[in-house]
Amino acid sequence: MSAVATFSTTPTPSTSSSxxxxxxxxxxxxxQTLLSDVSLSIARxxxxxxxxxxxxxxxxxxxxxLGQIRFEGRILAHWRRNGRIGYVPQSFAVDRTLPVTxxxxxxxxxxxxxxCFGVGHDARRRIGAMLVGVGLAGFEQRQLSVLSGGELRRxxxxxxxxxxxxxxxxxxxxxxxxxxxxxxxxxxxxxxxDRDDVTVLMVSHDxxxxxxxxxxxxxxxxxxxxxxxxxxxxx
Amino acid sequence: xxxxxxxxxxxxHSGVLPADFQYPFxxxxxxxxxxxxxxxxxxxxxxxxxxxxxxxAALGQAALTGVSLGLLIGEPLNSPYAGMFGFCLLxxxxxxxxxxxxxxxxxxxxxxxxxxxxxxxxxxxVAVTRQFNVHQVEAILFGSLLTVTDSDLLLLLAxxxxxxxxxAREYNHLLxxxxxxxxxxxxxxxxxxxxxxxxxxxALSIVVSLKIIGALLVEALVVVPAAASxxxxxxxxxxxxxxxxxxFVAGAGGLIVSNRFLVPTGAAVVLGASxxxxxxxxxxxxxxxxxxxxxxxxxAAGVAVVLVGAVLLASRMWIGALLVAAGAYFFKFGWPTxxxxxxxxx
Numbered sequence: 103m104s105a106v107a108t109f110s111t112t113p114t115p116s117t118s119s120s121x122x123x124x125x126x127x128x129x130x131x132x133x134q135t136l137l138s139d140v141s142l143s144i145a146r147x148x149x150x151x152x153x154x155x156x157x158x159x160x161x162x163x164x165x166x167x168l169g170q171i172r173f174e175g176r177i178l179a180h181w182r183r184n185g186r187i188g189y190v191p192q193s194f195a196v197d198r199t200l201p202v203t204x205x206x207x208x209x210x211x212x213x214x215x216x217x218c219f220g221v222g223h224d225a226r227r228r229i230g231a232m233l234v235g236v237g238l239a240g241f242e243q244r245q246l247s248v249l250s251g252g253e254l255r256r257x258x259x260x261x262x263x264x265x266x267x268x269x270x271x272x273x274x275x276x277x278x279x280x281x282x283x284x285x286x287x288x289x290x291x292x293x294x295x296d297r298d299d300v301t302v303l304m305v306s307h308d309x310x311x312x313x314x315x316x317x318x319x320x321x322x323x324x325x326x327x328x329x330x331x332x333x334x335x336x337x
Numbered sequence: 338x339x340x341x342x343x344x345x346x347x348x349x350h351s352g353v354l355p356a357d358f359q360y361p362f363x364x365x366x367x368x369x370x371x372x373x374x375x376x377x378x379x380x381x382x383x384x385x386x387x388x389x390x391x392x393x394a395a396l397g398q399a400a401l402t403g404v405s406l407g408l409l410i411g412e413p414l415n416s417p418y419a420g421m422f423g424f425c426l427l428x429x430x431x432x433x434x435x436x437x438x439x440x441x442x443x444x445x446x447x448x449x450x451x452x453x454x455x456x457x458x459x460x461x462x463v464a465v466t467r468q469f470n471v472h473q474v475e476a477i478l479f480g481s482l483l484t485v486t487d488s489d490l491l492l493l494l495a496x497x498x499x500x501x502x503x504x505a506r507e508y509n510h511l512l513x514x515x516x517x518x519x520x521x522x523x524x525x526x527x528x529x530x531x532x533x534x535x536x537x538x539x540a541l542s543i544v545v546s547l548k549i550i551g552a553l554l555v556e557a558l559v560v561v562p563a564a565a566s567x568x569x570x571x572x573x574x575x576x577x578x579x580x581x582x583x584x585f586v587a588g589a590g591g592l593i594v595s596n597r598f599l600v601p602t603g604a605a606v607v608l609g610a611s612x613x614x615x616x617x618x619x620x621x622x623x624x625x626x627x628x629x630x631x632x633x634x635x636x637a638a639g640v641a642v643v644l645v646g647a648v649l650l651a652s653r654m655w656i657g658a659l660l661v662a663a664g665a666y667f668f669k670f671g672w673p674t675x676x677x678x679x680x681x682x683x
Contacts, residue, residue, distance in 0.1 A: 189519070191519050200567070201576045205572075243571075245572075246516075
């Protein structure tokens with residue numbers, strides 16, 4: 103097994119037009135090939151969608167990019183700013199009896215002090231602003247376990263967007279959201295791309311939405327079936 | 338330490354402290370509780386969050402095997418720490434390594450390790466009892482205040498400080514990894530390191546707690562305070578505070594009960610923690626206005642009533658016997674109702 107996940111960490115800003123280059127990526131787990139010889143390039147400042155049927159390897163590709171599974175091939179990132187990846191996972195199963203509030207959760211990566219000693223003043227202020235940004239003002243003391251699926255997804259998006267990432271990865275972010283929430287999510291992602299120059303990589307099942315707003319689409323079915331502009335790739 | 342014990346004894350004689358504190362061994366025990374409870378309370382809520390309760394039980398059994406091993410290779414009966422820590426560390430590394438590599442469910446794998454160390458421990462224990470009085474070994478199984486020395490206290494202090502400092506350093510990573518390993522990975526946490534790190538801290542804490550709590554019961558003190566705390570805590574801070582508070586009340590109460598009624602310390606402490614669990618369960622149900630629903634659950638109601646009865650009996654209040662009997666009845670047959678269920682005629 104050769105796993106080469108190379109994320110450029112040199113202080114010199116990269117001049118590459120792509121933020122992520124995936125070359126000949128193959129993932130095998132328990133003898134089963136989940137991804138085979140996948141190559142794709144994600145252009146900086148775009149909304150790149152990954153589509154495909156169930157079991158096509160979309161989440162596996164995301165996990166490989168995040169460095170969470172072993173793979174063969176090469177993934178090369180070209181950072182220009184902070185090199186931060188924001189990530190919204192497909193599922194976030196919260197233990198219903200675990201007493202962790204929204205503020206506790208968001209403070210975990212925003213203060214050095216252990217969260218069990220309380221959330222500090224600065225972190226509290228920052229978290230308040232983050233929650234306002236995702237339409238959940240006043241939710242600081244709500245327990246994670248009582249949030250609805252849509253509210254939880256907003257909290258995860260707030261977490262992923264602070265500090266502003268260079269690459270935002272979302273694994274089926276609209277799952278379980280109603281029409282209004284889906285529209286809100288779409289607005290947030292487009293604003294992140296257009297206003298804040300965040301590159302968005304999104305796994306999605308919603309072909310119509312991808313056609314409307316995606317800059318590029320990769321259709322996966324264990325290997326790359328099509329890759330290009332949405333109108334062509336999803337034709 | 339002698340002047341300190343003399344000072345505490347004088348306070349007990351003059352009535353400033355309860356009369357129990359005239360005995361140095363009880364003072365040592367109380368100091369143990371003061372040191373143990375923040376450490377175990379702090380660990381316990383992460384043990385439950387990381388679903389490692391069964392892992393803790395396996396470590397308790399491994400400690401027993403380690404004690405037997407230590408005694409057989411010539412360690413003193415009063416401080417078989419090398420054997421205990423050595424075997425616990427080995428078991429910890431083995432369990433975490435296999436858990437991370439195998440596709441079998443973690444509880445199945447830990448069950449295998451538990452059976453292995455328990456079998457080995459019993460075999461070694463039989464060999465040990467040929468050399469030592471079985472009552473001396475009993476102290477290790479169930480915990481005893483009489484065997485705690487000043488050196489044990491110093492070791493507990495040193496380990497407690499190290500464990501709490503390391504835990505505080507990695508707490509946020511550990512909790513995020515408990516909530517979502519993928520998210521924690523993206524934020525820079527190393528899941529493998531955290532698994533080994535936390536298991537190591539747990540093993541260390543269990544080893545130093547063993548003399549007072551006992552090998553068979555130490556797991557309970559690592560799990561029950563957090564379980565009780567979950568019933569009432571509403572935030573991560575509350576979770577820690579309640580876990581430590583429950584561990585402290587159970588520890589101090591268990592010491593007093595152990596001294597007055599001559600029962601093993603570990604058992605008394607764990608009973609205290611279990612009682613706290615049911616009290617917080619009822620308090621939580623009251624808070625949610627669902628006490629009636631809880632009490633209709635005959636098992637919970639039965640156990641709660643039996644426990645209250647047992648406490649009264651332990652205090653020589655004989656009405657407790659009636660409550661024990663009533664609790665057993667509720668457990669078996671449920672809450673008596675005034676109306677019959679409607680029946681259908683077929």
